[in-house]
Amino acid sequence: MKNIAILCSGGDVSGMNPALKHFVEYSLQKGLTPYFVYDGYEGLIDNNIREATYKDVSGIINRGGTKIRSARSKRFIDKKYRDIAKKNLDMLNIDMLVVLGGDGSFKGLDIFYKENGIKFCGIPATIDNDISGTEYCLGVDSALNIIKTSIDSIRDTAASFSRAFVIETMGRDCGYLALISALTCGAELCLIPEKEYDLKSYEDKFKKEIQNGRRYFLAIVSEGIKQDSKEIAEWFSQKIGMESKVTVLGHVQRGGNPTVYDRLMAYKFINHAITALLQGKDESVICYTKDGFKYKSIDEVVNTTFKLDPELLEFLENV
Ligand code: ATP
Numbered sequence: 001m002k003n004i005a006i007l008c009s010g011g012d013v014s015g016m017n018p019a020l021k022h023f024v025e026y027s028l029q030k031g032l033t034p035y036f037v038y039d040g041y042e043g044l045i046d047n048n049i050r051e052a053t054y055k056d057v058s059g060i061i062n063r064g065g066t067k068i069r070s071a072r073s074k075r076f077i078d079k080k081y082r083d084i085a086k087k088n089l090d091m092l093n094i095d096m097l098v099v100l101g102g103d104g105s106f107k108g109l110d111i112f113y114k115e116n117g118i119k120f121c122g123i124p125a126t127i128d129n130d131i132s133g134t135e136y137c138l139g140v141d142s143a144l145n146i147i148k149t150s151i152d153s154i155r156d157t158a159a160s161f162s163r164a165f166v167i168e169t170m171g172r173d174c175g176y177l178a179l180i181s182a183l184t185c186g187a188e189l190c191l192i193p194e195k196e197y198d199l200k201s202y203e204d205k206f207k208k209e210i211q212n213g214r215r216y217f218l219a220i221v222s223e224g225i226k227q228d229s230k231e232i233a234e235w236f237s238q239k240i241g242m243e244s245k246v247t248v249l250g251h252v253q254r255g256g257n258p259t260v261y262d263r264l265m266a267y268k269f270i271n272h273a274i275t276a277l278l279q280g281k282d283e284s285v286i287c288y289t290k291d292g293f294k295y296k297s298i299d300e301v302v303n304t305t306f307k308l309d310p311e312l313l314e315f316l317e318n319v
Pocket of ligand 1: 009010011012041071072073074075076077078101102103104105106107108109111126
């Protein structure tokens with residue numbers, strides 16, 4: 001019987017639990033013994049690695065977060081601790097690792113493989129959707145649905161009170177969440193780091209819209225833009241003449257129960273990751289592309305600068 005382990009590293013996303021459930025089921029189906037590594041790379045170092053059974057994953061498919069927890073590990077950057085991690089895996093005869101995480105986690109994994117030969121397959125998981133080489137990262141759809149529900153609620157109060165609402169989404173330097181939310185939730189303004197903007201250019205348009213009967217504005221801004229959301233709200237009050245409020249959605253975007261799409265993507269990512277390892281692909285990341293799932297090298301994923309889909313960027317012109 002061969003042994004295979006899974007861990008979550010970096011920011012957690014909704015969709016990790018369905019992935020864990022299918023990891024256990026699919027491993028057993030393929031004659032592998034599944035193991036959980038708790039607390040990311042910290043768990044590898046501290047030998048917090050346990051065999052996983054059906055019992056461990058019962059009742060988690062509908063839960064956000066991750067049952068085996070996630071972590072960032074400073075120690076894993078130090079070879080001394082990676083060697084301890086290798087010893088711990090050797091003791092359990094584990095030489096295959098599936099990692100749900102971001103490009104930082106994959107970088108660490110690649111170094112680990114090159115030093116110690118622990119085969120791995122990375123599954124992109126971050127709500128920011130900013131990993132190069134993949135169109136989709138696990139957790140994005142659940143985050144977008146949380147944002148959608150929040151914006152729909154804010155619209156109700158904005159419409160009742162004649163207010164401008166500035167809603168800030170996560171994404172670090174990537175405007176994906178803000179842009180998709182603006183396109184699907186009907187925002188009047190969308191500001192993202194990928195596109196220069198000048199608020200002045202909206203002033204005449206927005207004032208005219210008020211004269212023509214507009215009673216409220218929704219502005220969706222990504223956390224990575226050059227200005228603070230409060231400044232955008234002040235601009236609405238001072239230059240457009242409408243009372244304004246800021247809502248920073250924050251970590252609410254990372255939680256909540258996984259959507260159908262994320263549950264299905266979790267299922268598919270896991271199938272592909274385990275298949276890759278069984279087929280002798282020793283160091284790959286499973287990416288979702290316009291042509292379906294593709295195995296990519298760490299180098300391609302980690303050392304290529306992420307760029308937002310140009311087609312989506314064009315849509316920004318119409319917001
Ligand atoms: P997120 O997008 O949520 O930030 P991430 O995977 O990019 O996810 P990071 O914090 O960049 O998150 O990396 C996660 C962990 O990967 C780090 O805490 C560290 O343990 C490991 N790691 C990152 N870079 C390296 C490296 N160069 N060498 C060894 N380990 C690394």
